[in-house]
Amino acid sequence: MTGELIIDGFMTGAQVIKLKNVSKIYQVGDQPVYALANITEHIKPGEYVAIMGPSGSGKSTLLNVLGCLLRPTEGSYQLNGQEINTLNDSELSKLRQSVIGFIFQSFHLIPRLTAAGNVELPMIFAGIAPQVRQQRVTQALEAVGLTARSHHRPDQLSVGQRQRVVIARATVMNPRLILADEPTGNLDSESGKQILGLLDQLYALGHTLIIVTHDINVAHRAERVLVISDGHIVQRTSSCNLTPESL
Amino acid sequence: MSLRDCVDFAFNALKGQPIRVSLCVTGIAIGIMAIVVLTALGEGARRYVVNQFMSIGSNLLLVVPGKTETTGAIPGFAGAPHDLTIMDSQAIRRNIRSIQRLAPISMGTETVRYGERRRQVPIVGTTADFLEIRHLRMARGQFLPRGDPQRGAPLVVLGHRVAQELFPDTSPLGQLIRVGNWRMRVIGILAPRGTQLSMDMDDLVLVPVATGMQLLNRHSLYRILLGVRNVSDLETTCGRIVALLTERHGEDDTTCITQGSVVGTFSSILNALTVSLAAIGFISLTVAGIGIMNVMFVAVADRTEEIGLLKALGARSRQILLLFLIEAVILSLAGGMIGLTLGWTIVQGLTTLYPAIPASTPLWASVSAVLVSFAVGVVFGLLPAHRAGRLDPVHALERHAS
Structure with a gap:
């Protein structure tokens, strides 16, 4: 990997995320499902x-x-000091744009756009000037080692490269919080290692990183592990104490 | 997000579905082309008729027997028109100074014969002024002589085609022909003129008005054609003529029509025709608009994942709506421009092939075609765009994953 992931304006001490008695309830027929x-x-x-x-x-x-893609049905969720339930859809979009970067298991790259075009997307909707966008795209792709592939479309990239494009897209707006849903779930072990290495770099640079995974080896890279069952957090543990038996 | 970014994004999205886009654009193009061509034909017909009238001058008046207004009189007791006579036309000539030329007209159909050749033709009884009022020219010989219109004479002037048909090998001048049972001498042949105000000026026979009335057994003139010295005197002259004839007949039983009012009537009828033709074009445009709506709904369904992603990346509902709306507008405007170009090309071809009909798309039709194609994009794109904007990002992303 070449280049370096950059983070600025990082706030230390305060909590990025505060969840208090948060429930998400779906109504299935007459029955509420938590x-x-x-x-x-x-x-x-x-x-x-x-x-x-x-x-x-x-x-x-x-x-x-x-x-902030779903609103809690009950409880309070504060992100970066803002109560989510008090924000309207437009304000939530703005918050997602500036504070959160998403890494998806199934990439969600737009097939007709090049790697550079996909990375540029969040900045287009944020109204960033084209020259600045160009500069940041170059930096982000350089950081994930895909400078040479910037004009390739997703179908011309390997799955590992696609996930690197997704990471470049997730970090191009320099968000404080990065959410990754099974980022290595669709990758071979070699590509998986590269992606986890990139995530480690983001962590080292001070990004708050939350990763959903089934893989205990992936979880071991984290500081803390939350184990969820039936909508409840049933275990909070340091990754050092995590064993297959403890799950 | 700037408008340019929106347009770039929309263009990029449209490039990804060339078949759908080209079908959609074709639909709109046909609609716009229909409007352009149909209104051009309507306008061409209007101009043709107006030109026909204007070619015989704008200073013309027409006096016809009978009133065009509804009267309260009981039919049979009053309101029945008196005959319009040659004496009436002479009275008009004597009393109204603003009149430059006057041609009383009687009309009917009769068989003309020369030797074994015969032909059924319109017979027009009139006077010497008819030649100038109708802007006719002589090919050979002379026109009807000036003199007392009450005195008939067995003289005829032949239309160009009648002369050719009756006298294929010899000169008609000085020859005797039979018009009905009358023997008459040919004194002149009209130069070819074609159709003028729906009358084929090449296929008629002209005789002195008194002779025409006797020949055709008419008591009343068909009408009186008048040329006024100054166009500004048309309305007042008309009023004076009606007043004079009312005095002579004892009641108001004639109608005076100015050339302008006839042209105006035809023009408004043909304008209505043009608008009706445009309406037909707009119907096809509406159908094409529904095509756009369909394409956009399919695009929203196909790109659900993309919409979910854009929302996750921070795109607002309004931005998504705008993106899809711009796509629809690009489709409709592209169709509009192509339709306009095709329409203009076809109209150009038609005017080259049929120069007699001055087909030309009115400016209002061209401008409204573009505006309507824009509006079609907005109206028919709004619903799918709104649906795209309202999509829930989690469901949109999950739908793809599932």
Whole structure:
């Protein structure tokens, strides 16, 4: 990997994420179904947190709530000091734009756009000037080692390269919080290692990193691990203490 | 997000679906082309008719027997028009100084014969002024002589085609022909003129008005054609003529029509025709608009993942709506421009092939075609764009994953 991931304006000490009694309830017929139930959790700036749990346990729902893609049905969620429930859709979009970077398992790259075009997307909607965009795209692709592939479309890239484009896109707006949903789930082990290396770099640079994973080896790279089951956080542990038996 | 970014993004998205886009653009182009061509034909017909009238001068008046207004009189007791006579036309000539030329007209159809050749033709009884009022020219011989219009004479002037048909090998001048049962001498042949105000000036026979009335057994003139010295005197002259004839007939039973009012009537009828033709074009444009809506709905469905992603990356609902709306507008405007170009080309071709019909797309039709194509994009793109803007990002991303 060449280049360096850059983060600025990093706020130390205060909590980036404060969840208090957060529930996400879906109505199935007459029955309320708790996707998340009474979650209370604080995550500090620069923390690396892994979320684990069986399928359907609420990991992705929690990640969507944290990413402001879903609003909690109950409880309070403060991101970067702002209460999410008081923000309208437009303000939430702006918050996602400036504070959060998403890394998806299935990449979600726009097939007709080049790697550079995909990385540029968040800046277009933020109204950043084209010259600045160009500069930042170059930096972001350089940081993930894809300078030579900037004009390739996703179908001309390997899966590992695609995920690197996604990381470049997630970091190009220099967000404080990076949310990754199974970032290595679709990758071979070699590409997976490269991606985890990049995530480690982001962590080292001070980004707050929350990663959903089934893989205990991936979780071991985090500082803390939250284990979720049936919408509840059933275990909070340091990754050092994490064993297959403890899950 | 700047407008340029929106347009670039929309263009990029459209490039990804060339078949759908070209079908959609074709639909709009056909709609716009239909408007351009149909209104050009309507306008061409209007101009043709107006030109026909204007070619015989703008200083013309027409006096016809009968009133065009509704009267309260009981039919049969009053309101039945008196005959319009040659004496009436002479009275008009004597009393109204603003009149430059006057041609009383009687009309009917009769068989003309020369030897074994015969032909059924319109017979027009008139006077010497008819030649100038209708802007006709003589090919050979002379026109009807000036003199007392009450006195008939067995003289005829032949239309160009009638002369050719009756006298294929010999000169008609000085020859005797039969018009009905009358023997008459040919004194002149009109130069070819073609159709003038729906009358084929090449296929008629002209006789002195008194002779025409006897020949055709008419008691009333068909009409009186008048040329006024100054165009500004048209309306007042008309009023004086009606007043004079009312005095002579004892009641108001004639109608005086100015050339302008006839042209105006035709013009408004043909304008209505043009608008009706445009409406037909707009219907096809509406159908094409529904095509755009369909394409945009399919695009929203196909690009659900993309919409979810854009929202996750911070795009606002309004920005997404704008993106899809701009795509629809690009489609419709592209169709509009192509349709306009095709339409103009076809109109150009038509005017080259049929120069007699001065087909030309009115400016309002061209401008409104472009505006309507823009509006079609906005109106028919709004609903799919709104749907795109309202998509829930989690569901949109999950739908792809599932």
